[in-house]
Every structure is written in structure tokens, then in C-alpha cells.
Amino acid sequence: MRDRSDGDGRWGAVSFDEIETLRRHSSAWKLLRADHAPLILSFLAKVFVEDNIRSISSSALASRLDDELYALNERLGPATFPRRATAYLDDWAAPEAGWLRKYYPAGSDEPHFDATPAVEKALSWVATLRSRAFVGTESRLNTLFDLLRQMVYGAEDDPEVRLAELRRRRHAIDVEIAEVEKGNVDVLEPAAQRDRYQQFATTARELLADFREVEANFRSLDRALRERVAGWSGAKGELLDEVLGNRHAIAESDQGKSFQAFYDFLLSPRRQAELTDLLERVQQLEAIDDRDPRMRHIHYDWLDACERTQATVRLLSDQLRRFLDDQAWLENRRVMDLLHSIESSAMRLRAHGVPPLTFDIDGTTPAVVLPMERPLYTPAAKAPIDSRVEGGEGDFDPSALFNQVFVDPTRLSLGVRRCLQQRAQVGLCDVIGEHPLEQGLAELVTYLSLADDSFAVVFDEEVREQVDWIDADGQERVASLPRVTFVRTTDATERALR
Template identity: 30%
Template sequence: MSEASTVAQFQDLKRSREAAGWKLLGADTAPLICTCLLGLFPATGSRQVSAAALHAKLDLLLESLRAAGVEPSQPAQGYAADWVANGWLRRDFPQGAQEEHYSLTVAAGSALRVVEGWRPSVTDTTGSLRMESRLASVRSLMRQLDQLTDDNPQARLASLYAEKAAIEYRIQETEAGRMVSIDEDRAAEWAREIIGQADQLQGDFDRVRDQFEVIHLDLRKRLLQHEGSRRELVEQLLDGIDIIRETDAGRAFQAFWNLLMDASEVTIFEETAHALANRSFAAKLSFDERLALETLKARLLAQATDVHEVRGRFVSGLHAYVRSREYAQQRRIMQLVSQAHRAATALIGHVRANEEIGFNFDRTSAAVRSLSQWSLHDPAVSAVATRIEDHVPELASPEELRLMVLRAEVDMRAIKTNVREYLGAMGHASTGDFLKAYPATQGLGTVLGYLQLTIRHGKAEKDSELLQWVGMDGELRAAWAPRYTVTKECIDAIK
């Protein structure tokens, strides 16, 4: 190693010493922290845990440690807050969730994999088998690399013919009943190697997700700092081009995503994992290892889907951002700050720092007052008691109903599913039939959703019908509306 590379390695390790992963391994309470994090986020478990579930499970883990003589210094909530501050836990609010969710950071995941690798093997034989399985993996990769990088046609043909001869020999041996299988200990260790590499792949997913966040913030920064009138990046965003997908991280993830979405490959992958988990050698694996092997495809797909959704949210967020008023305001602020900086730079050497220029700058400030001086607003003081009047249901026009639907955020996907299900069973229906068969979970919004579909796809009848439903406040309501009948032939059109 040269002197320059030695110094560079030292500087890299010095910076890594301040990273969250190294701090976790060097913490005085690292055994307690790693034990709890491994219990909260097992390899076969969910990658995200709700705040309530995490605190409850962490309480149980801390209680188990107290019973063993370990005395934690904080409650579960305190530990969780510290781990977030130290960069070992990520706290997010997923779209559609009712509360915060926690997940391991990339640094913590890497540190935990190091800790798991330090744990002693059951026997020396297991260690030698692990070395053998890794050596076999390295040899396989070397052969593939050699074949794929050799431009000599004769050498490649010779290699292919050799593979063909080996396959034909194995076919003949199998047909003759002379099948060669590895022993169960060696097979179990190969399975553990597969599980270990899959765990590392999940860590790669976390790193890609973090890279997407960095790229997203960098794109916003570049959008604001550009001083031109129209930027190519803005034009691409407005044209709907996925900028994040064109990055190195985006292309790498997209290649894996395409492979994961290949139906034939996924089917073979899933069937192979299921078959391996049920072979005789699997009895030598622990329950968690067998579960990890059998659910490997599902776990990879779940995390890949999460990364895919994160990228989609960032792209849609960028699209909305460049169209928003916030972008225009922030861009204007950046332009003014840049102009002021250039003007100040131009005065260097002409105006001294202590020279009077005849301009007073009033600094912004905030008045600080005691909380006791604030008077809280009491809604009951301004409330006006009014008598509730009965309203006679009237006939509403389809146009009024359409405008009301456009203003409401109705779960049309669930409504369409209900309509297709009911028509498939009964053959025809009106709005009132749907309301009798399914509850109006969004009150009037659900009623308007059914009306919209029956008006669009149904046939108008001469009479009207009385629609009845239970509102979101639990009160029974009713309204007269034109009757429209939808038939089974409209199922394909309702998507």
C-alpha cells in the first residue's frame, strides 16, 4: 500500500468513526441497544413498526432484561427518542398511516449485521462449512465473469461444450438412479449463506432509499439555485420525465425491480424457496431461518415496493413543487439573496467594513411574553344555540349531484368494487339497491359516488326513488333522487 493510499484510508476510517454505525458498535450500552434493535426488527419481520407497537414491544424487551439483572436507564420512549437522535432509528409518517412509524437506518442495519457475524458458530464444523459455501459462491461468480468477459469465440465454445457434457453426464447418472447429493450439514450452511446474502440485499434497499432522498433534496436545491429563466430540469419535470430514475441509484434499482416483476423468474424463485424450506436438511435450520428462507421473495418484494413508492412520491412531489406557488416564492428569494451577495462582493475593496453608508437596517425581532398573558379562545363563548329544523327531502338534479361529487373526496375504488360485485351477483340494480347492500361509510359522499356511477352507466327511469343511509354521525338520513338502473353488461365499463 502506497503512502498516499495509507493516508487516504486513515482519513476515511477517521470519518467513519464519527458515523452512526460505528458509534453504535462503540457505545457503552451497545449490547443492550443491539439486543433491543434485533428484537424489534428481526430478519423475518416487518421493516417498519408503528410507534405504539414499538414502544409496547420495547417495554417487554426491557422488562425481560430487568428480570435477567440488567437495569435499563430509560423507559422505552426515552430509548426510542435517543436512537432517533443518534441516527439508529428512522421516524416517518407513511402515507395513509394514523401514527408515526419507526424503521432501522442503513447505519444501524449494517452495524447489526456486523454484530450477527461476530456471534460464535455452534461448532467448528459449521465455520468450515460456511467457508466452503462462500468459496463455492466465489468460484461460481469467477466462472461466470470469465465466460462473460472472454471475447475469444473458441474459448467460449469450449466452455459451453464442457458445460453441455457435464449436464449430459448428470442426466445419464440421474436416469440410472445414481444421484449425487450433498450432506445435510453442508446444505444447511448453504441455506444460511443464502439468507445472509438476502439480508445484505435488504440493506442495499435501505441505501437506495436514502440515496433517493438525497437526490430529491439535491434536485430541489438545483431548481432553486438555477438563475436562468427556464431550466432543462424543470422542463423535463413538467413533461413527466422521471428524473430520479435516470440517476445511478435509480437505474440500479430499476434493473432489480424489472427482474422482481418478471412473472416467470418470480415464480421459479418462489417455488425454489418453498421447496428448499421443506427439504430434509431444513430440519437443521432454526425456525427463524426456515421462515426467512420460505418468505424470502415476499420480504424482498415488500421492501422493493416500499422503495418504489418512495421514488414515486418524490417524483410526484417534484412535479407538484415546480408548479406550486412555494417554488416561485423560494426561487424569488434565492434570486434576491444572490443579487445582494453579488452586489456586496462588488463593493469589496471600495467600502470599508466600518464605513458609514447612510443606511439603517432594522433587524427583525419577536416580542417575548409570558404564557400567562395569553387568553385562550373558548368556542363555547361564541356558540349560538339554534333550533334544528326538519328538512323535507327534495328532488335533486343530476347536474347538482355531479358538482357535489367533484367537490368531495370519495373512495371511488371501493364503490366501484361494490358495484361490480353486486351486478355480478344480481344482474341489475339502482342506487337504492347499492345503499341497501353496502353501508355508506363516507355518508353523503358514498351516496353521491353511487349516484355518479348509476347516472353515467345506467338507464334513466320515469320514477324517483327514496335513498336512505346512515350518516357518519350515526343518524339515519333520506333524500329523493332520480332512479337509474345499471345492468350486468356495464361491469367492464366500471373500472
């Protein structure tokens, strides 16, 4: 049997034993076979894929799942999903399922959840079952040709061959420039535009899904390294050689090089500006009638996924640094204890002379200690505490207690939600125009730090705006700040206002 796999197991012939192993142990396969697979796939896709959430607290995820279960039970019957939301989440995060990763972030005592790569794989397979009214092929063929040219000429070390290819491309560009100068502009047909947009949207979503798998691979290596450090009993030099070798292997691996190149590409300001401009212009093409709203800001989702992956890689360095600090402190303390012991012995020998050579032996009979000879436990006496508080006798002005300024962020979030009911995004100046500032600068700062699941706060450092208000003394105040835009992310606004 010929194996036509592309190298990562996504396409090609597989053996009977491999398929049987995947059927028994693959978390993605178990998810497709689960009794509540429609609920699991639809809910996890909405939270972790469509909203691009990489970490969510247990209470927030349980609240969203509880709303989903309530709606389904109202429509399908109260006995369709009788269990509590937390019970379903625990089952999905169990080791035998492996669809959610349950963990405790640093500095938090509440568990958090994140979807595993198995969820992305199952959703990708389910998405391929949908019937498509339009299936483009031309753009994929052009992409294949471009990839072949990049591989062939990118690996060519003969200068003459490279120059010949560059001259051919320059000649093609010159011909195209001449045609445009004559007024002959070759515009892509609407079908070709839809073909390329469909391929771009599919590839962009697949790329975002791959980052979750890359992060899981790095996390597995991090867990193995922690176990190695915790159980190490040999020399520290040998462990350091192995740890540093593993860290170097991550950066120099094919996956590490590809990820770093992608991350550097996204961090380039010129590339970011070009990508933002291209996405905005593509969204305005009239030929594309089935626009994916997520594609407008897909590069921000890529950046967020890259940063999460980079944070996982940084855990390796933090673990190594803590190990080195702990070991160095323990060894320095042991060395100092040995030096003090030697100094004390030397001082005793100098004061009393060299003692005769003697040695001690263990006793010839064991020491017998009866259990009844041990004293009984005596509880400690409790000290009496007088919690009475005597009233003060001095006079003071209590008005200072009532002059504190408190800005209610819930009221501000509600105003932003109302503005987002009829539009996808709204600027801070528009919100303040409809809801003027009542508490001055404190209220303005609260607008900048709003955190709500129904919208996101986007800052544009390149554009400055001015916000004015009248303070308590009747004077006009003006603040200059970057452009702030509230972008609707879910339909939770309408649900919260009902």
C-alpha cells in the same frame, strides 16, 4: 500498504485518518460504543430486521419498547432503564445518533420511525462475532468460480469462444444425464447441503439489509433535489435540465441498473413460482437441522423492500411534477394579467386620444405619520348563539337504529390468535370451522381485512375456497374467494391472551 478493497469499502486496508473519521462520525460505530448498545441492537433487530418492518408509528414502537423495558427492569432491577420509552426513541432518532429516521408520512399527523443503514451495519458486525459450529467453504468457492465464469464469458464477444464454452457445458450436462439414466445419481452429502444452506441464508439476509442502504441513498438524492427546487431563483429551463439529468443518472448508474434488474427478476411470475417451489423444497431437506423460518418467505420480504425503494424513487418524479404545475400556473396567470393591462391601456388611449408625454417624480418631502394617529384596536362583537334544541313532535319507528350490524375485529383477531397458538399458520376455513360466522358476509369481509401485529394475512389467488353460512332468514349462503392463510409473525399472540 496494499489496498485489497472490493470497491465498496467492505474489506481492505484503510488509513489512520479514515479510521479516525469513521470513529468520530459513523453512526454504526457510535451505536457499538453506546452505553445501552445491547438494548438498542436487540430491540431494533427484533422490530426492523426480524419482523422486516420498514415503517412503524411512534405509538406502536413506543408500546413495544415499553414492554421490552418493563421485562428488562423486572429481570435486571428497576433502575436499569429508568426513562420513558418515548425519551429513548427521541435520543436514538437525534441527528447526533442517527439510528432511527423520524418522519411524517403523507396524510398523517403522527411521526413514524424506520431504522437507518447504520443499524444493519452494526448488527452484521455483531453477528460475525458469534462462534459457529459449522463453517462451510466449498459452496463459497463454487460461487466464486461461477461468478468468474459469468464475468469472463459474459464479456467475451468472440462467437467461437462463446460456442466452445457452451459446448463444454452441454457435454457436461449430457454426461450427467447419461449417468442418471444408468441409475448413478450423485446426491449432495448432508455436510454439503448444510454448507450451501448456510451461505444462502447469510446472503439472503445481507441482500435484505442492503436494500435499506439503497433506499437511504435514493432518499438523500431526493432531499437534495427538494432543497435545490425550493431555493432555485434562476431560469426554469436550467433547473429542468439539472433535475432531468439527475433522474437519468439514477436510472443509468450501476446501482440503479442492478436494482432495476433485481426488481424485474422478482416481478416475473415464472421466477416467483420457481423461487417459491425451491424454498419450500429446501425447507423439507432432512440434512438441514438448523432451519431459518424466515427463509421460507424471504422473497416476499425482498418484494416489500423493493417496493419501498421504488416509492422513494417515485418521490423525485412527484416533486418535479408539482414544481412544473406550480410554475406553469403562476406564469400563465402573469401572462394573462399583462394582456389585460395592455388591453385596458389600449382602450383608454383610443377613447381619449394620445395623451401628452408626462412623467411623475417622487415627492420632495417625506410623509410623516405619527404612531398616535393610528386608531386603536376594536374587538369584534360576539354574536349570541342559541344552542337549545326543541324536541320533535313526529312519530317514527326507532327499531331501525338498532338494526345496524357491527363486527368487532378484536373478537375475530382473538379467535385467529387462539388457532395460531399451536401452529405457525392456519387457513380461514379452519378458523371459521372452529368459530362459525355469526354475522354473515360482514363478518367474512372483516376476516379478510384484519390487521394485527401478531399475524399476517396471505392471499393465494391461484386456489379458490368456498365458505358457507346460514343467514338471518335461515337460508344457506356460499361465498367463493381465494385461499386465505393467517401466518404467525411474532410471539405477541401468547402475550395478548395471558
